[in-house]
Amino acid sequence: MLQSNSSHGSVWEVFTQKKSGQPYQHVGSLHAFDKEMALDHARDLYTRRDKPSGLWVVPASEIIAVSPGDGAPFFDPSDDKVYRHPTFYEIPEGVTNL
Amino acid sequence: MEFQKKLHEFQQYIDAEEKIEPKDWMPDDYRLHNIRQISQHAHSEVIGMQPEGNWITRAPTLRAKKILLAKIQDEGGHGLYLYSAAETLGISRDEMIEQLHAGKAKYSSVFNYPTLNWADIGAIGWLVDGAAVTNQLSLRRTSFGPYSRAMLRICNEESFHQRQGYEIMLKMVKGTPDQHEMAQDALNRWWWPALMMFGPHDNQSSRTTKGMLWKIKRASNDELRQRFIDKTAPQAEFLGLKIPDPKLCWNEASGHYDTAEINWEEFNKVINGDGPCNRERMEHHKNVHAEGAWVREAAAAYATRKEV
Numbered sequence: 060m061l062q063s064n065s066s067h068g069s070v071w072e073v074f075t076q077k078k079s080g081q082p083y084q085h086v087g088s089l090h091a092f093d094k095e096m097a098l099d100h101a102r103d104l105y106t107r108r109d110k111p112s113g114l115w116v117v118p119a120s121e122i123i124a125v126s127p128g129d130g131a132p133f134f135d136p137s138d139d140k141v142y143r144h145p146t147f148y149e150i151p152e153g154v155t156n157l
Numbered sequence: 158m159e160f161q162k163k164l165h166e167f168q169q170y171i172d173a174e175e176k177i178e179p180k181d182w183m184p185d186d187y188r189l190h191n192i193r194q195i196s197q198h199a200h201s202e203v204i205g206m207q208p209e210g211n212w213i214t215r216a217p218t219l220r221a222k223k224i225l226l227a228k229i230q231d232e233g234g235h236g237l238y239l240y241s242a243a244e245t246l247g248i249s250r251d252e253m254i255e256q257l258h259a260g261k262a263k264y265s266s267v268f269n270y271p272t273l274n275w276a277d278i279g280a281i282g283w284l285v286d287g288a289a290v291t292n293q294l295s296l297r298r299t300s301f302g303p304y305s306r307a308m309l310r311i312c313n314e315e316s317f318h319q320r321q322g323y324e325i326m327l328k329m330v331k332g333t334p335d336q337h338e339m340a341q342d343a344l345n346r347w348w349w350p351a352l353m354m355f356g357p358h359d360n361q362s363s364r365t366t367k368g369m370l371w372k373i374k375r376a377s378n379d380e381l382r383q384r385f386i387d388k389t390a391p392q393a394e395f396l397g398l399k400i401p402d403p404k405l406c407w408n409e410a411s412g413h414y415d416t417a418e419i420n421w422e423e424f425n426k427v428i429n430g431d432g433p434c435n436r437e438r439m440e441h442h443k444n445v446h447a448e449g450a451w452v453r454e455a456a457a458a459y460a461t462r463k464e465v
């Protein structure tokens with residue numbers, strides 16, 4: 060599954076959680092030969108300033124991606140549904156907590 | 158006592174408002190408590206699609222139909238977020254569905270009442286989603302990270318659910334006398350089931366104590382119920398509708414509304430499987446799940462034959 064694609068090992072994507080409870084965010088990628096090495100490198104490379112509350116490394120080859128540039132109207136269905144937003148509904152003055 | 162020490166540290170971590178992540182050490186009870194609560198929450202979202210789904214084909218306008226479809230699709234999505242959050246604790250989707258079908262996992266009793274006419278769709282959005290969101294706003298601060306993040310997402314999406322319901326109620330009360338009466342009748346039938354959504358009184362609820370200690374629950378059943386009543390009573394007044402509680406009145410001294418007692422006999426009956434629609438809801442879920450088996454089998458077979 061994980062072939063090293065060069066003499067530098069394979070590519071891993073790195074995600075950190077800045078504060079306890081927050082979602083993990085992508086911060087960048089790195090090269091490593093196995094998961095322990097990937098974690099060590101991720102620590103050294105991406106957490107030199109602030110200590111995060113969590114760190115994930117994921118083999119880049121395992122990530123399936125789509126972007127708007129891919130042509131097909133992949134995200135189109137979400138464009139035209141204004142009624143999914145609360146501002147679509149008129150709530151008379153005097154009504155609170157809605 | 159290695160365990161006692163770990164437990165003590167765990168509690169300190171929670172008391173410091175830190176969130177627990179799936180790979181962190183946690184006591185088995187904490188894991189089980191979360192699995193039970195999150196999976197039952199997920200089941201409620203999914204079963205909750207049925208009473209509203211009953212009116213999709215009969216929505217009065219195309220506008221109303223599109224809104225209702227979008228809302229029900231959201232509820233399905235909420236179920237999926239929550240199943241995924243529960244799965245991070247080591248239970249599988251199949252196990253959760255099995256527990257639901259075996260009657261071992263419950264779902265909110267409110268979804269065992271029938272939707273008799275269009276005004277019920279208004280009342281559900283206004284009252285049932287209103288009660289659900291009162292609970293969910295509080296759960297954004299729950300101590301289990303994936304649950305807390307699912308709640309944030311859900312609360313954002315819920316913001317139109319209650320409004321669309323209230324809008325229906327507004328239209329009904331401004332309509333013909335018959336429509337006004339339908340709105341009042343819907344409120345009469347949904348008010349008490351909505352209050353029951355918050356569960357038994359605090360002194361009757363054995364799980365509350367541990368749930369609060371571990372900050373899985375952030376406010377007690379009675380506290381949340383009162384919060385809901387206090388914000389909903391003025392909304393009913395604005396509609397010119399009467400909440401079906403002869404004792405309901407504003408208490409200047411306490412700063413809250415006083416209310417009559419809930420019919421707990423009815424609550425127990427419905428939560429234990431004997432409400433007006435329990436059998437129908439469960440049977441429908443089982444049937445649809447069984448009818449979908451070939452899709453899961455075909456997808457699995459296809460996946461073995463191609464590079465995934």
Ligand SMILES: [Fe+2]
Nearest residue numbers: 202205232289
């Ligand atoms: Fe819901």
Ligand SMILES: [Fe+2]
Nearest residue numbers: 202231232235
């Ligand atoms: Fe929902």
Ligand SMILES: [Fe+2]
Nearest residue numbers: 232286315318
């Ligand atoms: Fe909702």
